[in-house]
Structures are given as C-alpha cells and as structure tokens.
Amino acid sequence: xxxxxxxxxxxxxxxxxxxxxxxxxxxxxxxxxxxxxxxxxxxxxxxxxxxxxxxxxxxxxxxxxxxxxxxxxxxxxxxxxxxxxxxxxxxxxxxxxxxxxx
Numbered sequence: 001x002x003x004x005x006x007x008x009x010x011x012x013x014x015x016x017x018x019x020x021x022x023x024x025x026x027x028x029x030x031x032x033x034x035x036x037x038x039x040x041x042x043x044x045x046x047x048x049x050x051x052x053x054x055x056x057x058x059x060x061x062x063x064x065x066x067x068x069x070x071x072x073x074x075x076x077x078x079x080x081x082x083x084x085x086x087x088x089x090x091x092x093x094x095x096x097x098x099x100x101x102x
Contacts, residue, residue, distance in 0.1 A: 009033035012055065013064050021063070028076055029062045030055035 010032040013021040021027040032055040040046045050057050061074040080087045096102055 007034045009035070010055070011064070011070055013062060013070075014052075014057075018052075023066050024063055026061055026063045026073055029058040029060045029070060029072070031058055032056065 012030050013025065013027040014030050015021050015025070015027040030052065032053075036056050040050065059076045060072050061076055062070050062072040064070050075089055078089045080089065
C-alpha cells in the first residue's frame with residue numbers, strides 16, 4: 001500500500017509588529033497546512049483576529065532555531081477556555097510540578 005503524499009506544514013514566528021522574526025528571536029507561532037484549522041465556525045470576528053494569509057495564530061510564544069526546530073516558551077494569554085471553564089496555565093503547571101513522576 002502506498003502512503004499518500006504529505007503536504008507541508010508551514011510555520012513562522014511573528015513579532016508584535018506583525019513582522020517575521022529572525023531565527024532565535026521569540027514571537028507568536030503562526031501555522032498553516034492541510035491539517036490546521038481553516039476557520040472557527042460562525043465566528044467572523046474571531047476568524048479575522050486569528051488568521052493572517054491562511055496562517056492560524058496559535059497563541060503560543062516560541063522561537064525557531066537554525067535547523068527549523070520550534071521551541072515553545074510561553075503562551076500569549078495565560079488563560080485557556082475549555083467547555084466554558086476558565087483554566088489558568090499556572091494551575092496546569094502546578095499540577096505537573098507536583099506530579100510524582102515529574
């Protein structure tokens with residue numbers, strides 16, 4: 001069985017002035033590809049704020065090294081909303097830090 005040809009995933013790091021960062025410079029991770037969300041259903045306001053030229057704004061702050069590896073360093077916002085519940089990243093970090101296998 002032949003595997004389907006994979007389409008590339010495009011990642012770029014964008015600074016606060018909406019300019020692509022130099023390698024090693026931190027900024028927001030933008031992602032584009034066939035497996036990345038195309039739009040939020042029935043929410044044009046969020047779509048306008050969350051996409052640029054087909055790239056989805058991940059909300060993660062990271063950097064790319066000279067080999068193309070991406071390192072996630074932080075979140076742009078420290079609150080995650082899941083099924084209507086507000087979850088702060090520090091709460092998740094505290095649970096992980098207190099886990100016996102950590």
